[in-house]
Amino acid sequence: MSEINALDPSQYLIKDEPFYRPVADEVELFESGYASRMPIMLKGPTGCGKSRFVEYMAHKLGKPLITVACNEDMTASDLVGRFLIDINGTRWQDGPLTVAARIGAICYLDEVVEARQDTTVVIHPLTDHRRVLPLDKKGELVEAHPDFQLVISYNPGYQSMMKDLKQSTKQRFGGFRFDYPEEAVEADIVAKEAEIDKETAEKLVQIAQRSRNLKGHGLDEGISTRLLVYAAQLINKGVDPKKACTMALITPLTDDDDILDTLLTTVDTFFE
Structure with a gap:
């Protein structure tokens, strides 16, 4: 991707409105947070809608969205950029965080606690009154575009002493706590997403x-809304409901034979 293309905000716009069902006043609160460019933290279990919410808000606000899937091998250079060598010599390539700061995008760091703490420290100057990003290797100080906002997410259920954000990082963000929706709302979401009947x-x-x-009694996490949509999509394609549930809900969740049997029995209860 060329430097010109990388700095074209239009390629990062969410073209089609993502389906998102508000469960409280999170949409209005996020809009207020964006109005003051407050950095936002989203906390909640796997597959409960955090990423979808960010996509929905970026579309609603009409702002470009740059998403980074964080991992334990991610370095600060992966976020801010690095020098590369090509046939024309040495050139600088901005990282996703730098691109977002330059073009005024919402930068979404997904599962930020997976990144090393020495990596996440680079976001600090962007999350206070300074709103700048130092590119030490390049000798440049990037002033964030007025529309730039930083959003991070993580699953508190997986945090530990080794995988948690520093207090100096946490206290730079406003926060939302997400959970799986109430049963009726979740059923509406699954029916809408997979285009299946409400009863299923x-x-x-x-x-x-x-x-x-079963969370804490053999399972680290229960079945997520995302997995429910997968199962429903299979059913919509004509797959037997029991087989769809086994494939999408049970097999990915655990390797424990006793838990597998328990979940299979549960499926048998609802899909005879």
Whole structure:
């Protein structure tokens, strides 16, 4: 990707409105946070809608969105940029955080606690009154575009002493706590996303509720809304509901034979 293309905001716009069902006043609060360019933190379990919410808000606000899937091998250079060598010599390539700061995008760092703490420190100057990003290797100080906003997310259920944000990082953000929606709302979401009947969606949600009761009793996480949509999409394509549930809900979740049997029995209860 050329430097000109990288700095074209239009390529980062969400063209089609993502489906998102508000569960409280999170949309209005996010809009207020964006109005003051407040950095935002989203906390919640896997597959509960955090990333979809960010996509929805970027589309609603008409702002470009640059998403970074954080991982433990990610370095500060992966975020801000690095010098590259090509046939024409040495050139600088901005990282996604730098591109977002230059063009006024919303930069979304997904599962930020997966990144090393010495990497996440680079966001600090962007999340206070300075709103700047130092590119030390290039000797440049990037002043964030007036429209730039930083959003991060993580799953508190996985945090530990080794994988948590520093207080000096946490206290730079306003926060939202996400969870799986209430049963009726979640069933509406699954039915809408997968275009299946409400009765089937309600059965899938009931299966998920049973699995979530096993959290801490054999499961690290229960069945997510995302997995429910996967199962519903398979059913919509004509796959037998039991096979769809086994493929999308149960097999990815655990390798424990006892838990597998428990979940399969639950599926049998709702799909005879």
